[in-house]
Amino acid sequence: MKHLTLLILLSVFLIRPSSFSAQPNLILILADDLGYSDLGCYGNTFNETPNIDRLAREGMRFTQFYAGPVCSPTRCNLQSGQDQARFGITQHIPGHKRPFAKLSDPVVPLQMPLEVETFAECLAKAGYATGYFGKWHLGGAGFSPADQGWQTALECNGNTQPPKVTGSAEVRRTTDFLADKAIEFINAHKDKPFLLQVSHGAVHIPLSTTPELKKKYENKSPMPGYPSNAEYAGLTEELDQSVGRVVEAVEKAGIADSTLILFLSDNGGLEHEQSGRVVTSNKPLRSEKGTLYEGGIRIPAIARWPGKVPVGSQCDTPLITMDVLPTFVELGAAAMPKNQPCDGVSLAAVFRDPAATLARDTLYWHLPHYHHSTPASAMRKGDWKLIEFFENSALELYDLKTDPGEEKNLAAAEPERAKAMHTALQAWRKEVNALMPVPNPNYDPAKADQLGKGGKEGGRKKQKK
Structure with a gap:
């Protein structure tokens, strides 16, 4: 009997739980056109992003995380885990044409095929509640998030939302409205595993921000070598405030330790408006969104999961947005799609250890x-x-x-x-x-x-x- 008691006590102290909780909550926050050098935690001293910077301090910051060069391609590879070239979605939907250019480019499909099994569909089969709020840009009626595994879904574009979308009496800022929807979803599903994606319109043009934030940045000294645009900075701070509200909701719900928050941008920063006005810079990276130089495809990326992702860590391994599907599927104890290829790799090992080696050394x-x-x-x-x-x-x-x-x-x-x-x-x-x-x-x-x-x-x- 003494020996049995000793064995039980030893098992309590020596048997360690798995590095990751079973079926954690998974939150993906996707910014639009946010550049590599736009956040405080990436060296920007003009834009104020204390909430996103806090995620970096409390989690892992990635220095070589990649996306597609423009909007729809990234959103396609995120949802599918496959390179967007497989679907021909290599430009934003519906694309634009230059009828007299030297080359005629391929026609872009108007939607991601419904046959694609998204990470939302995979996780829903594993018992997750799934919610999607914000920009989709992967197809219209019949090809919406609700048609691709997102059980609760609301699409909206732009940096303001009219009453017909929000149900309120006045036009609302999109960042604030999306935070409300995310918080409602978190509170409604905090007692079971959930998957939440919040897809912002910020900081996509046309730029706008609140009068208060615009005035604040107009009165602020510029950052040397950076455009220091007041509207861009104000919109970036609105994005940051929205992220802060989502994080606060997770903490108030008492589920922070069982929740992974992954923050990404959909492509590199757009340095120039259509008018030619310079509004941001991706330096020290070259060029901007819509190119295959680093400024067009390297993005800010942060992961936080208290007790699981090392605090204040940095990962320098080249990663890419199509890695999200296999990562979420592994963490959520779900099954991978059976009848489709996967071009991404799971980042679960990297989340445990930023120096972990992946079975991949090439990106396209x-x-x-x-x-x-x-x-x-x-x-x-x-x-x-x-x-x-x-x-x-x-x-x-x-x-x-x-x-x-x-x-x-x-x-x-x-x-x-x-x-x-x-x-x-x-x-x-x-x-x-x-x-x-x-x-x-x-x-x-x-x-x-x-x-x-x-x-x-x-x-x-x-x-x-």
Whole structure:
């Protein structure tokens, strides 16, 4: 009997629980067009983001987290765990055309296929309550979040919402309204596992903010080397306040220790409005949203999970938004989709240890459209990054370890490496059936920059590479 008692006592002290709770709550907060250098925790001293900065202090900040170069592609790979090139959603829906450009780019589908099993569908099957609030941009009627596994869903775009959306008497700021919806969902489902995605319109143009915040930043000294735009800063602070309210709701509900909060942006920052006015900067990264340079695809990213994700940690491993599906599925003890590929990898090991090694060393991007650059593909293998431009077949090769600003093209100095990576990039495009641009019979150099009919995603006229 003494021996049995001793064994029981030893088991209590020696048997450790799993590193992660069974079926934690999962919250994904997605910003729109928020750039790598826009947050205080990424070095910005003009924009004030104390709540997001607190998430970084209490969790893990990622320095090499990637997304697609524009809106819909990222939202597609987030929901599906697959590269957006598999669906042809390589531009924002419905895209825009340049009818006289050198190349004719592929037509963008108007929705993500319903056959795709999203992470919401996977987790719902595992017993999760699922809620989606905000921007979707993956299809209209019949292709909404409610059609893709989100049991509670409300779509809204822009930085203000009319009474018909909010049910209130006055126009409301979207960041505040989305916080209300998220808090309602959290309080309604705090007693069982839930999955919540809050997809903001901030900080997408057209810029606007409250009169109080605009005045505050107009009276603030600018940050050297940063545009320090008052409307952009005010809208960024509104986003931050919304994040703070969601975090506060989690803590008031007493579920902080069983809740992972993941904060991401959908692409790099949009440096220029359509008018050409500069509103932000992604420096030290090169260029902006709509390009395959680092400023277009590297995003701010933060994860907090008290007691699970190391406090004040930093992860320098290259990761990407399509990793969200396998990560959430693993953490939620759900089953992976059976009849579709998965191009992402689970980040569960990284959340435990930022130095953990993943079974992947290569990432790919495909942007066969004119946006803020010319049609191109790119890949990153280790610290090396190759970009192929389709108009002239030019290759650019960068060592991101020594040159994160992509200032020195090493394609001529490293011809064998460039050739090997180019071959791999071509093979990947074939594997995912990536659509390619073709020569345009209506090419007119004098009109090449003219924008034809189609969607407007924001930003100035396309630039040469």
